[in-house]
Amino acid sequence: MNKVAKAGVAAGIAGILLLGGAGTYALWQDSKTVDAGTVQTGQLKLNLGAAGVWKDVSTDVTGAPTIDPATFKLVPGDTIAFTQNLTILASGNNLKGQLTIDQSTVQAAIPVAWQPYITITVAPANLPAGITNTAGVLSFSAPGSYTFDVGITVAFAKGTNASGTDDETIENQSANLNGLALKLEQIRP
Template identity: 55%
Template structure:
């Protein structure tokens, strides 16, 4: 046989083997009702104080107030928003 014929037969055989295994799926399933008990969670509340303020910090040595309602940004500008907040957290692994 020619090399092309052998290669074709090998490719068809490999494809048949791959497709033959694609239809085999093992599925195990069980169902049971259990008592999971009570799940208790903590809480995390964040309360903001005041309105906060924007600053243009493009020049960190001389920050300027920034008003997003009246001023526009250009590429390279850096602004920061600051606001105080109160955190109320309770629960395991919350510090």
């Protein structure tokens, strides 16, 4: 290659470098702001009503009498139920929720020796119009405030421990159920 050709190639390379690096090499472009509106989030809140009531709902007890948990002595085979009034504030498309007892609060409230014998369950009752319960999942037909009762049932199983003997270590014991917590969480299948 001669000197003139070499100089031309070098000048071409230098020009390309200038355009790519420090120059103003631009393709045409344009942008417009889209009028897409505002997106909002919904809510799922749980508020408790007045203090609830305990009742003895054991199968062999007639009339489900009101009990005072401070003086009632639980024995194997007993089932007691706490009825709590609550309000759920729900708004959001496709919103579904599940109301349960927070198991970490159960483990904290129930002594370890009792845990094989005690079952605690939650069941909504007297649901108002606009809310349905399907296999424990609450669905809301429209945004709103839904007030209803929920039953927290404590069942003390009859039976023996793993060794086949009665477990007398759980006699004359107490459990503070004031720390039990209801948990409402969104469910998205």
